[in-house]
Amino acid sequence: MSKQADKAEKATIRVQDLKKSFGNRQVLKGISFEVWPGETLGIIGPSGCGKSTILKLLCRLIPADSGEVFTESDDIGLVFQAAALLNSLTVRQNLALALRAKRLPKDVEDAKIEDTLSLVGLAQFIDSYPSQLSGGQQKRVSFARAVVYQPKIILYDEPTTGLDPVMSTVIEDYMIQLEDKLRAASIVVTHQHSTWKRTASRIILLHDGEIVWHGKPDEAETSDNPFIRQFVYATRDGPMATV
Amino acid sequence: MQEPVTKTNPLLTLEAWFTSGIRLIGTTVSLLFFTVRLIVMGRIDWPEVMRQCNMIGIKSFAVVGLTALFTGFAMSLQIARELVLFGADTAIGGVVALALIREIGPITAGVMLAGRVGSAIAAELTSMMITDQIDALHVMRVDPVEFLVVPRYLAGMFMMPVLSIYAMAIGLIAGIQIANSAANVPMATFLDSVKQTILDRDFTVHFIKSFINATIVVMFSCAIGLSTRGGAEDVGIATTRAIVWTMTMIFVFNYIVTSLTYAPR
Numbered sequence: 001m002s003k004q005a006d007k008a009e010k011a012t013i014r015v016q017d018l019k020k021s022f023g024n025r026q027v028l029k030g031i032s033f034e035v036w037p038g039e040t041l042g043i044i045g046p047s048g049c050g051k052s053t054i055l056k057l058l059c060r061l062i063p064a065d066s067g068e069v070f071t072e073s074d075d076i077g078l079v080f081q082a083a084a085l086l087n088s089l090t091v092r093q094n095l096a097l098a099l100r101a102k103r104l105p106k107d108v109e110d111a112k113i114e115d116t117l118s119l120v121g122l123a124q125f126i127d128s129y130p131s132q133l134s135g136g137q138q139k140r141v142s143f144a145r146a147v148v149y150q151p152k153i154i155l156y157d158e159p160t161t162g163l164d165p166v167m168s169t170v171i172e173d174y175m176i177q178l179e180d181k182l183r184a185a186s187i188v189v190t191h192q193h194s195t196w197k198r199t200a201s202r203i204i205l206l207h208d209g210e211i212v213w214h215g216k217p218d219e220a221e222t223s224d225n226p227f228i229r230q231f232v233y234a235t236r237d238g239p240m241a242t243v
Numbered sequence: 244m245q246e247p248v249t250k251t252n253p254l255l256t257l258e259a260w261f262t263s264g265i266r267l268i269g270t271t272v273s274l275l276f277f278t279v280r281l282i283v284m285g286r287i288d289w290p291e292v293m294r295q296c297n298m299i300g301i302k303s304f305a306v307v308g309l310t311a312l313f314t315g316f317a318m319s320l321q322i323a324r325e326l327v328l329f330g331a332d333t334a335i336g337g338v339v340a341l342a343l344i345r346e347i348g349p350i351t352a353g354v355m356l357a358g359r360v361g362s363a364i365a366a367e368l369t370s371m372m373i374t375d376q377i378d379a380l381h382v383m384r385v386d387p388v389e390f391l392v393v394p395r396y397l398a399g400m401f402m403m404p405v406l407s408i409y410a411m412a413i414g415l416i417a418g419i420q421i422a423n424s425a426a427n428v429p430m431a432t433f434l435d436s437v438k439q440t441i442l443d444r445d446f447t448v449h450f451i452k453s454f455i456n457a458t459i460v461v462m463f464s465c466a467i468g469l470s471t472r473g474g475a476e477d478v479g480i481a482t483t484r485a486i487v488w489t490m491t492m493i494f495v496f497n498y499i500v501t502s503l504t505y506a507p508r
Contacts, residue, residue, distance in 0.1 A: 056378075060381075061378050074384070082375060084374060084378065085379075086371075086376055086379070097383055097390075098383045145383075
């Protein structure tokens with residue numbers, strides 16, 4: 001086995017030649033990548049290019065047409081774009097639901113919930129309902145719910161979209177803190193420049209169902225690749241259609 | 244989400260409607276199978292069942308009572324008017340009670356539950372679908388059927404017979420009042436006629452209809468809610484669809500049970 005193949009075998013997330021269509025439209029045309037422990041992969045690209053579809057495939061929410069999706073663990077934390085908190089449950093109950101499969105003793109469960117909420121600065125809202133929280137607070141609870149069981153894989157779907165710049169920075173700080181604490185393999189899907197620049201160790205740029213560029217965040221700004229240049233500098237002129 | 248019908252040919256529209264109906268019935272039957280299996284396995288969240296009993300049952304008492312009262316008034320008035328003409332006023336209680344226990348009680352409770360609860364379940368689950376809450380449950384490895392459908396189904400099965408009997412009792416009270424005021428039949432005569440007419444089998448059929456109605460309301464509403472995709476508009480479509488399907492099925496199955504149990508041989 002080659003050194004590179006051996007390395008790929010040890011990845012926490014491995015995606016190989018992944019294809020997915022919705023009706024006649026092929027959203028993913030053979031995507032491959034790996035994510036290792038303690039690393040955050042940024043997936044960037046224009047709206048509708050298949051970024052969120054990759055997350056759904058990784059969580060087995062939808063089946064792939066072909067290709068391989070390997071995740072080292074079934075414990076996956078997903079931070080949804082729209083928080084997706086259960087409105088009929090309190091913040092505590094939302095987090096408890098995430099721990100349900102673990103069947104922990106009540107005192108251990110309570111301690112984990114309180115610790116995680118403290119981490120995102122929302123301990124005082126433990127018995128509030130999602131409707132009583134602001135958008136930013138809901139996102140932080142969603143974040144807490146995704147990490148309360150300390151998963152080995154954390155997926156973020158547009159974690160800072162729709163938030164003000166200060167709250168975006170707060171969320172990005174939590175992501176960085178967690179990467180240090182949990183050593184999880186993470187994927188962040190975003191088109192917010194500051195988010196991928198601050199949180200991702202590597203990024204891939206998707207366009208029309210294919211990876212058109214990959215590299216480190218710093219390299220994105222100096223690359224000659226026309227796709228990444230158009231994306232980073234937000235220009236109309238370039239290979240990515242603006243229809 | 245219901246598939247948009249873009250073809251103008253009425254036959255094709257009918258075909259699309261028929262296909263979507265068959266698909267919904269299939270989804271509902273398989274959802275019922277998985278729900279019953281989870282109940283048999285003992286995977287029941289009892290506190291949530293109690294909460295749903297309150298939502299589905301306790302909060303329906305006022306609307307079911309009011310509907311049953313006025314249905315009882317109207318029906319008793321019609322029956323009293325005809326029986327008095329034939330000098331059979333002492334039989335008013337029996338006839339009113341028969342109508343209530345065999346048809347009006349289960350139907351009134353079922354229809355009101357379909358309108359109040361079926362629509363709410365469909366709207367709630369559809370909203371959960373379109374805001375990714377159901378996906379969140381899958382990611383957390385929480386079975387949505389166990390978490391959402393089982394408590395609602397059990398609550399429906401517990402509360403529907405209670406509501407049906409309650410509707411019947413309210414209807415009888417309305418009957419006593421009308422018999423007394425419109426035909427001068429004393430309460431004792433009315434109740435004596437009820438006792439002589441009602442058989443144990445009537446109660447059995449009454450409960451069978453109640454259980455079937457509960458199954459129809461909860462299962463169709465959950466199946467519609469959990470199979471809807473799209474946006475805010477689809478919440479309204481799903482709600483309407485749930486009411487139409489549950490009410491239609493209540494009347495269809497009511498007739499089937501009546502024909503199997505009371506048809507002349």
